[in-house]
Every structure is written in structure tokens, then in C-alpha cells.
Amino acid sequence: MAGCRVSFPQLGNYHAPLEVLFTMGFEVEYIVPPPVTNRTLALGSHHSPESVCAPFKYTLGNFIETIESGADTLIQAGGVCRLGYYGELQAQILADLGYEVRFINLAGMKKLSPLEVYSRLKQLNPKVSLKRIAKSLPVVLKMVEYMDEVEDYIRKNVGFACKEGLFEQTHAEFLSDLRTVRSRNYLDRMYRNYRQRFRNIAVSKPKNPLRVGIVGEFYTVMAPFSNHFIEKELAAMGIVVDRWLNISNSLLHPPKKIKERVKPYTRYPMGATSMATISRALELAKKGYDGIIHLKSFGCTPEVDAMPVLQNISRDYKIPILFFSFDTQTSETGFKTRLEAFYDMIMTKKASQRQTACSGTFSR
Amino acid sequence: MKIGIPRAFLYYRYKELWETFFRELGIEYLVSPETGQDIVRAGSMYAIDESCLPSKVYLGHVEWLLGKCDYILVHRIAGYSTGTVCTKFHAIYDVVANTFRDRQIKLLSFNIEPNVAEGEMAAFVRLGKFFKKKKVRSMLAYLAAKQAERNAQLKELREQELLFHQDGFKILVVGHRYNIFDKFIGKPVLDRLQELGAVPVLADIVPRKEAVFKAAELTGTLPWAPEKEQVGAVVLYRERVDGLILLSTFPCGPDSLVNEILMRRLKDKPVLNLVLDGHQSMVGIETRLESFLDIIRFQEGDAYGRM
Numbered sequence: 143m144a145g146c147r148v149s150f151p152q153l154g155n156y157h158a159p160l161e162v163l164f165t166m167g168f169e170v171e172y173i174v175p176p177p178v179t180n181r182t183l184a185l186g187s188h189h190s191p192e193s194v195c196a197p198f199k200y201t202l203g204n205f206i207e208t209i210e211s212g213a214d215t216l217i218q219a220g221g222v223c224r225l226g227y228y229g230e231l232q233a234q235i236l237a238d239l240g241y242e243v244r245f246i247n248l249a250g251m252k253k254l255s256p257l258e259v260y261s262r263l264k265q266l267n268p269k270v271s272l273k274r275i276a277k278s279l280p281v282v283l284k285m286v287e288y289m290d291e292v293e294d295y296i297r298k299n300v301g302f303a304c305k306e307g308l309f310e311q312t313h314a315e316f317l318s319d320l321r322t323v324r325s326r327n328y329l330d331r332m333y334r335n336y337r338q339r340f341r342n343i344a345v346s347k348p349k350n351p352l353r354v355g356i357v358g359e360f361y362t363v364m365a366p367f368s369n370h371f372i373e374k375e376l377a378a379m380g381i382v383v384d385r386w387l388n389i390s391n392s393l394l395h396p397p398k399k400i401k402e403r404v405k406p407y408t409r410y411p412m413g414a415t416s417m418a419t420i421s422r423a424l425e426l427a428k429k430g431y432d433g434i435i436h437l438k439s440f441g442c443t444p445e446v447d448a449m450p451v452l453q454n455i456s457r458d459y460k461i462p463i464l465f466f467s468f469d470t471q472t473s474e475t476g477f478k479t480r481l482e483a484f485y486d487m488i489m490t491k492k493a494s495q496r497q498t499a500c501s502g503t504f505s506r
Numbered sequence: 507m508k509i510g511i512p513r514a515f516l517y518y519r520y521k522e523l524w525e526t527f528f529r530e531l532g533i534e535y536l537v538s539p540e541t542g543q544d545i546v547r548a549g550s551m552y553a554i555d556e557s558c559l560p561s562k563v564y565l566g567h568v569e570w571l572l573g574k575c576d577y578i579l580v581h582r583i584a585g586y587s588t589g590t591v592c593t594k595f596h597a598i599y600d601v602v603a604n605t606f607r608d609r610q611i612k613l614l615s616f617n618i619e620p621n622v623a624e625g626e627m628a629a630f631v632r633l634g635k636f637f638k639k640k641k642v643r644s645m646l647a648y649l650a651a652k653q654a655e656r657n658a659q660l661k662e663l664r665e666q667e668l669l670f671h672q673d674g675f676k677i678l679v680v681g682h683r684y685n686i687f688d689k690f691i692g693k694p695v696l697d698r699l700q701e702l703g704a705v706p707v708l709a710d711i712v713p714r715k716e717a718v719f720k721a722a723e724l725t726g727t728l729p730w731a732p733e734k735e736q737v738g739a740v741v742l743y744r745e746r747v748d749g750l751i752l753l754s755t756f757p758c759g760p761d762s763l764v765n766e767i768l769m770r771r772l773k774d775k776p777v778l779n780l781v782l783d784g785h786q787s788m789v790g791i792e793t794r795l796e797s798f799l800d801i802i803r804f805q806e807g808d809a810y811g812r813m
Contacts, residue, residue, distance in 0.1 A: 441762075
């Protein structure tokens with residue numbers, strides 16, 4: 143169907159590469175989903191089953207809002223946990239609500255292969271050529287990598303910017319410029335230009351700053367609204383934030399030998415993102431981070447099952463772990479209080495470590 | 507050497523298989539008792555707060571077995587040829603191992619991977635090898651156990667068939683076996699239904715292969731094998747029952763979606779969605795069951811509910 147208006151649920155800032163993929167590769171219009179707000183969540187949870195995990199509610203609300211802004215074709219991904227069944231139920235709910243849209247469900251594939259994805263997406267535009275997609279794909283994938291690199295740099299530095307708001311402003315410009323990219327050459331040039339601009343932003347980092355790693359469930363970690371913008375909160379406290387989980391690290395370059403790395407703690411793969419969570423937490427603990435924050439939506443089975451393992455890692459390496467479980471009703475005050483208490487704790491712990499280190503040298 | 511088997515989760519599905527296998531090989535085993543308040547309390551204490559109720563019950567049973575046997579059998583399953591399973595079953599071995607790490611727990615693993623060519627028999631032979639039993643003996647024991655399992659399944663199906671000919675409203679109870687047969691979770695609901703004069707029939711008692719095949723009539727992308735059996739049973743039995751009860755526990759991942767699909771797609775029969783969290787009052791449940799049966803009575807009878 144030529145002239146269809148496609149959309150995919152909002153996740154972080156990945157709408158930029160998706161837009162390039164659909165407009166350049168499939169030659170269809172892409173509707174950028176409106177930013178996730180309280181209304182998105184209210185809409186989503188109103189029409190969702192009560193005890194389903196929050197990402198279902200967010201993406202359903204997001205679908206409704208994108209239909210309102212003109213989308214007529216929706217795409218939902220599949221996954222190895224409950225995500226594998228999101229699509230069918232969301233399509234049913236939207237149909238019951240009377241929305242007449244086409245729903246392309248990427249779930250239910252025997253094996254995730256690019257060709258299978260292509261054959262399902264081919265119905266978007268039957269005239270699409272594999273050649274065009276093959277031409278756009280390297281641009282899209284590289285764009286995802288560049289975005290992730292930039293955001294990683296921001297997370298580690300934004301808390302120490304000399305002039306407030308400069309990082310955020312440059313990042314917003316970067317994202318809006320990305321949407322105009324149509325060739326790899328142009329993308330590379332633009333990235334180099336922005337990398338320089340980010341590096342030129344003055345930061346005053348102490349010699350030994352507090353470092354906190356974020357681990358957890360796919361959606362909640364990557365969708366800032368759903369985790370109450372925790373990265374911003376941490377940055378405001380002057381903390382270096384380390385977050386491994388993004389599309390590049392998890393989907394484009396999946397970690398290898400993860401089973402061996404977590405061997406002392408688990409014997410079998412525990413399903414979905416739990417293994418990445420455990421292996422990453424172990425690495426942060428070994429690197430001597432000051433704390434770990436575990437994020438998930440309420441009732442996320444794989445991440446709940448990772449928690450006893452994380453607790454053991456916390457005990458063995460004496461590293462504090464703060465567990466957050468987000469639902470549609472999470473109170474902002476409760477969230478902030480727990481975060482502040484955590485900050486006080488790792489701050490005191492670090493101070494006392496410094497002191498013992500100093501007194502150690504004096505006595506010698 | 508004594509093996510402990512937690513009376514929870516997959517025990518209810520595999521009890522004939524496991525018990526016959528151990529008996530045939532002359533291995534002593536101990537099954538934890540029926541779930542009671544103390545087991546639930548212990549399980550809830552050890553489990554992560556937001557784990558599902560049956561997994562808390564499972565940990566309670568494991569805790570009960572600690573110190574009473576040499577090894578505890580933890581059954582890990584990563585999927586069947588007919589579909590995947592909830593990640594809880596992928597993780598359960600390591601959850602138990604990590605939760606009770608400080609209590610010197612010794613686990614006996616029984617692991618089935620869906621994509622590995624070796625099937626159930628190989629897993630049992632490995633189990634036998636652990637007890638220094640010869641391969642042939644383990645195989646024979648497995649075959650005997652498999653036969654016992656088949657007999658038990660056929661017996662169940664025959665008994666269920668008789669229920670359809672009894673008087674009273676036939677109510678199809680859709681839910682996991684480990685919930686329905688658990689004395690603390692689902693059993694009281696079934697008992698109360700019977701006391702109210704209804705005849706509960708179970709979606710879990712069904713020719714499994716046929717059910718998996720039939721499930722596709724209701725839903726196309728359902729990934730989980732046990733849920734496929736349940737949905738297929740709904741397709742197979744729906745014409746023969748007066749209403750359905752979807753019995754699930756809080757917070758069940760697969761059921762949170764599957765039950766919603768069922769409620770949206772079954773328009774011709776009354777459906778009651780019953781979610782148990784272990785803190786419910788039996789009086790509240792009784793009221794809901796009564797009004798559910800009233801609805802059926804009013805639908806099938808006249809305006810006064812007379813048949």
C-alpha cells in the first residue's frame with residue numbers, strides 16, 4: 143500500500159534511525175510517535191489488562207497517540223518474554239476500540255532473521271526494492287551506534303557540565319539533524335562534527351567521582367519517562383552514570399560468552415535480559431563502582447528472577463544495589479526519597495573508604 | 507541417599523513420571539507435604555516480593571525439604587517442541603540455588619532444552635547415572651514411568667468425560683495444574699464450586715497434542731506451550747460447558763495477556779476472571795462464584811432463573 147503512514151512505539155531516541163529506515167528504505171511516510179507523557183500512560187493503562195507489565199501499557203498508549211497524529215499502520219516487535227505476545231493483544235484491543243489500522247506483528251517468527259523481517263515488512267510497500275533497503279540499512283545501523291556512543295558520553299559527563307543545559311541543547315540539535323541524514327558519508331561527517339562539539343563542552347569532573355551503573359529490563363532502562371528520568375536525577379547529584387544497555391550493545395553486537403562470565407552465580411540461562419543484567423552487574427562490581435541501580439517494570443519475571451543473584455553479588459562484592467520496580471502508580475516522592483537515601487549511603491561509604499585509605503598511609 | 511521433591515510447579519504435571527522412575531530404580535524419595543500456611547509464609551519470606559504466588563509456594567516447599575533429604579530435585583525446563591515456557595521455568599534452578607546459597611543446599615538438576623536433539627529419556631538416563639545406575643536400567647525405568655504417566659493421563663481423561671454427563675452446570679476451569687491442584691491456591695475454589703452444585707471440569711485435562719493444534723483457532727502468535735494447551739482445551743470444550751472460570755495467580759506473566767485475549771474473544775459464554783494472590787478471603791470468592799452461577803442460571807433459564 144503506497145502512501146501508508148507507519149509508526150513504531152517510542153523507545154528512547156531511536157525514532158530518528160527508524161524514520162530514516164522507513165522513509166529512505168521503504169519509501170513510506172513515518173509518523174514520529176508523540177513524546178511519552180502522563181496522558182500516554184493513562185490511555186495505555188486504561189485499556190490494558192491490570193497486571194500486565196508497564197511497557198505494554200506505554201506502547202499501547204503510544205499506539206493510540208500515533209493513530210491520533212495520523213498513523214494508519216503500526217508495527218510491534220516480538221521478544222522472548224511477554225513481549226512475544228504483546229502484538230496480538232494490542233491489535234485486538236485497538237480493533238475493539240474501533241481503530242481501523244493495519245497492524246504488522248513481528249512476533250511469532252521461528253527464528254529472528256533479517257530476511258523474515260523484510261518479508262513481513264514488505265507489505266508496507268510492495269514496490270520496495272531490496273536494493274534500496276540494502277542501501278539504507280548501513281546508514282541506519284551506523285546511526286544507532288553513533289547515537290548510543292553520544293548518549294554514553296553524555297551520561298558520563300552531563301553531571302559535571304560547567305554551563306548547565308549545554309549538553310541537552312547540543313543533543314537535541316544532534317537528534318534533529320540526524321533526521322535529515324540520507325547517506326553514510328554525510329552521517330560520518332556530521333557525527334565527527336558533533337563529537338567535537340560535545341568534547342568542547344567544558345566539564346569540571348572531580349578526580350574520583352561517584353560512579354553508578356544502571357542495569358535492568360529493556361524498556362524501563364531505555365525509556366526515560368518510564369524510569370522517572372532517573373539518569374537526569376543522578377546527573378544532577380554529580381554522578382557518573384554507566385549504562386551498558388542500548389540497542390547497539392544488546393541487539394547489534396550481542397555479548398558473547400555471557401554464560402561463562404556469570405558462572406559462579408548461575409548455571410543455566412535464566413531467560414530474556416536477566417543474563418545481561420547479571421553479567422553487567424558482576425562487571426560493575428568487579429570494577430569497583432560505587433553502586434548499582436536495577437530498573438524494571440513491576441512483575442517483570444526475568445528481572446525478578448535475576449534479583450536473588452544480584453543480592454548475592456551485592457553481598458560478595460560489598461556493592462550497594464538499589465532495586466526499583468516501576469508501575470503506572472509509582473509515586474514521584476517515594477522514588478526521590480529512595481534515590482536520595484541511596485545517594486547518601488554511597489556518598490558516606492566512599493568518604494569512609496577515603497578516610498581509611500588515608501589513615502592507612504599515615505600509620506605506615 | 508534420599509531425594510526431595512517439592513510439591514509445587516511441575517510436580518503436578520510430572521508426578522507419575524518422577525515417582526515411578528525413582529521407585530523402579532529403588533531410589534528413596536520424599537515429597538514435601540500439601541501446601542499450608544507455614545509453607546506459604548516461609549516461601550514468601552525467601553522470595554522476592556513481587557514474584558508470582560506459585561513461585562513463592564515453590565520456595566516454601568524447597569525450604570521445608572532442606573535438611574530432610576540429601577538432594578532436592580529442581581526441574582528446569584526451557585521449552586517444549588510445541589512452544590516456549592514462562593521464563594520462570596528457565597530460571598527456577600538458579601533462583602533456588604541463589605536464594606538458599608547460605609544454607610548449603612544441594613540440588614539435583616533435571617534440565618530439558620527444547621532445541622537439543624536428546625529428549626526426556628536422555629535427561630532421565632543422566633539422572634540415573636548420577637545414582638550410578640546402568641544405562642539400560644535407567645532406560646527401562648524411564649519406559650515404565652512413561653507408561654505409568656500415560657495410564658494416569660488416560661484415566662484422568664476418562665474420569666473427566668464422565669463429569670460431562672453429571673447434573674449441574676459444567677464450568678470449565680482454565681488455569682495451571684500447579685494452581686488448581688494446590689491445596690492452598692486452587693483446590694478451595696474447586697471445592698466451593700462443587701458445594702454450590704456446579705461441576706468443575708479442567709482445561710488442563712485434555713489430549714495435549716490435539717489441544718496445542720486447536721489453540722491456533724483462537725490465537726495465532728501465542729508463544730507458550732502450556733498456555734497453548736489451555737487455550738486449545740477452551741476450543742475443544744467450549745460447546746460442552748455453561749461457563750468458564752479463568753483461574754490465575756498474581757502476578758502471572760503469560761496469564762495477564764492470555765486471559766485478556768480469551769475474555770475479548772469468547773463472546774458466547776459467561777467468563778469469570780479470578781485472580782488469586784494468597785491473601786484473598788474465601789467469603790469474597792464464594793460471593794463471586796455464587797453470582798457467576800446466578801448469571802448462568804439467568805441466561806439459560808427464564809427471567810427468574812428457573813430452568
